Amino acid sequence: MTTIVFPLPIAEQLYLSVSFVNNTITGTHYLSNGQPTPSSGSPSTTADSVFAKQIKHELESYFKTDSQFTLTCDLQSGTEFQRKVWQALLEIPSGEVKTYGALAKELNSSARAVGNACRQNLFPVIVPCHRVVSASGIGGYAGDTLDKQHGRINFLQIKQWLLAHEKAHIK
DNA sequence: CGAAGAGTAGTCG
DNA sequence: CGACTACTCTTCG
Incomplete structure (x- = not known):
């Protein structure tokens, strides 16, 4: 699993971490000042894979022009x-x-x-x-x-x- | 308008 | 079971 951290334009020191494996998102978490939110766990690493770049690009587009996501999430967990x-x-x-x-x-x-x-x-x-x-x-x-x-x-x-x-x- | 109470379904211990 | 909720509707001032 790989995790990237994306700075959010919503507030200072606010980030979104996005974890993925292969071409599927396995979870996202809000981070404040680089610290994981209460419910999350693993430390974050950076990556430069094609999929990582796509994630960053879609997030940038969403926060700039309110575009739709095409990323696929792993919804298999949960009831x-x-x-x-x-x-x-x-x-x-x-x-x-x-x-x-x-x-x-x-x-x-x-x-x-x-x-x-x-x-x-x-x-x-x-x-x-x-x-x-x-x-x-x-x-x-x-x-x-x-x-x-x-x-x-x-x-x-x-x-x-x-x-x-x-x-x-x-x- | 607000507060209080009842009703509701899903999850967890 | 009982006790939680990112709820909602009705009723009463």
């Missing part, structure tokens, strides 16, 4: 339900948002369960869990809610930034 939710997330186009409730209806589930699955998303940014919002506001991100923030990274600010970047409008 059946989680994979269904993540697959549904991939079908939300940039600039649009769905509520947890609306997504739940499509999957014959409940809003709370959808929120759970989004929280378990292993591919923030690439799998656009930020395009799912609450019926009454922005909802949570990476475990953070309006009420409580967990780590040093302000995840809600990231969600807000991504949605603004995609020109999505929420309540």
